Amino acid sequence: MFAPWADELVERSGLGSGDRALDVGCGTSIVARYVAQTVEPDGSVAGLDLNEGMLEVAKATSSDEGSVIEWQEGDATDLPFSDGTFDVVFCQQVLQFVPNPSTTLQEMCRVLVPEGRLVVSVWRPIEFNPSYVTMADTLERHVGDETAAMMRSPFPSWGMDELRDLVKEAGFHDVSVTIGIESMRYPSPEEFVRREAASSPLAEPLGALKRVVREALVRDVEESLRKYTDDDGVVFPMEAHVVVARR
Numbered sequence: 001m002f003a004p005w006a007d008e009l010v011e012r013s014g015l016g017s018g019d020r021a022l023d024v025g026c027g028t029s030i031v032a033r034y035v036a037q038t039v040e041p042d043g044s045v046a047g048l049d050l051n052e053g054m055l056e057v058a059k060a061t062s063s064d065e066g067s068v069i070e071w072q073e074g075d076a077t078d079l080p081f082s083d084g085t086f087d088v089v090f091c092q093q094v095l096q097f098v099p100n101p102s103t104t105l106q107e108m109c110r111v112l113v114p115e116g117r118l119v120v121s122v123w124r125p126i127e128f129n130p131s132y133v134t135m136a137d138t139l140e141r142h143v144g145d146e147t148a149a150m151m152r153s154p155f156p157s158w159g160m161d162e163l164r165d166l167v168k169e170a171g172f173h174d175v176s177v178t179i180g181i182e183s184m185r186y187p188s189p190e191e192f193v194r195r196e197a198a199s200s201p202l203a204e205p206l207g208a209l210k211r212v213v214r215e216a217l218v219r220d221v222e223e224s225l226r227k228y229t230d231d232d233g234v235v236f237p238m239e240a241h242v243v244v245a246r247r
Contacts, residue, residue, distance in 0.1 A: 002092065004182045005121055005240065006031045009090055010038060012244050013119045018042040019087040024076050024108060025049055025094030029058035029069070035090065036067040046070040046086075048079065079107045086111050091120045093240075096156040105170030112247040118172055122163070124179065124239040126155035131184070131236040134224040135196065142217040147205045151196075163241055172245035180240045187233040189222040 009031060015021065019039045023032040026047030036045045047069055049055050055071050062069050074080045076091075076098050089108045098104045108118055126132055132151065140148035158166070160177045167175050186192040197206040206214070222229075228236040 001184060002027075002030050005092060005180065006034045008180055008182075008242065009092060009119050009121060010034045012242060013088050013090070013117055015039060015088055016043075020044045020085065021046070021088045021090065022079075022081070022086045022108075022111065023047045024079070024089060024091040024104070025097075026058060026071075027051075027054050027092075029062055031090050031092050032058065032069050033062055033065060033067055035088075036062070036069055040068070044070070046072055046081070048072045048074050048076070050075055077103045077107060079111050081111045083110055084113045084116075086116060087113055088117045088119065091118075093121060093123065093154065095120055096122050096154065096158075101166060102170060105167060105172070109171040109247050114247060116247045118167070118243070118245045118247070120167070120243040121180065121240045122158065122243075123155045124241055125157050125159075126152055128239040129155060129237075131192070131225060131228065131234075131238075134221060135193075138217055138220045138224065139202075141220070142213055143205055143209065147202065150201055150205075158241070160241060163243060167243055167245050172247060175243065175245040178242050178244075180242045181237055182240075183235050184238050185233060185235040189225050189229070189234050190218045192225075192234060193218055193221055 015038045017039060020043060021035045021039055026032050026049045029047055032045050032047040047058055052073055055073055059071055072080060077100055089112055095101050136148045136151040139151050164175050164177050197203050225234050228234050
């Protein structure tokens with residue numbers, strides 16, 4: 001799901017061989033691994049995440065690919081790096097989850113060299129991601145408000161101006177905010193539901209559903225996504241804000 005977005009972030013970053021890069025909230029390492037392919041052999045990559053399990057997967061995956069990446073368990077609001085350590089800082093789909101986005105951005109500014117680049121992506125508000133409107137509304141009907149709120153949580157309400165101001169106030173300049181649109185494809189609406197359950201905190205509430213309720217949920221999702229269904233399954237657009245700025 002995140003590979004096309006990671007590719008776009010690296011392309012927009014102006015990253016070059018020999019650069020020192022940091023991936024904040026690296027998860028299972030898709031951005032860090034793409035970055036490593038560009039900066040190696042003379043550059044360096046560090047990946048930071050608060051989740052030890054994510055880092056274990058990242059280590060194993062990058063090792064299989066032969067990438068040399070420094071993995072660091074840590075908090076995005078208190079980065080464990082010295083001032084001016086990196087040429088480029090990446091942050092894909094994490095800023096909306098941290099308790100204090102302003103502090104996180106200030107920390108990313110601190111660890112960049114003068115004129116270093118920041119590259120951030122966050123989903124646009126949920127109304128620009130129609131399949132997830134469908135998913136959240138269906139969860140609300142069949143599971144409950146709490147689960148629906150969980151589904152909506154990755155999509156912040158930030159508009160372009162609000163996001164731009166947030167980045168500027170953290171100390172960045174030359175801030176550019178663009179809209180990225182990619183398509184997501186799944187073999188079926190049922191597989192869309194299954195993968196969302198498997199890759200998110202929805203696993204527990206969806207796993208606890210009675211079979212008849214789960215089947216009704218899938219039918220509702222299938223009906224709502226019919227306009228995005230073709231002979232190969234279901235495909236729908238996803239929109240994100242992509243921010244590029246300089247320290």
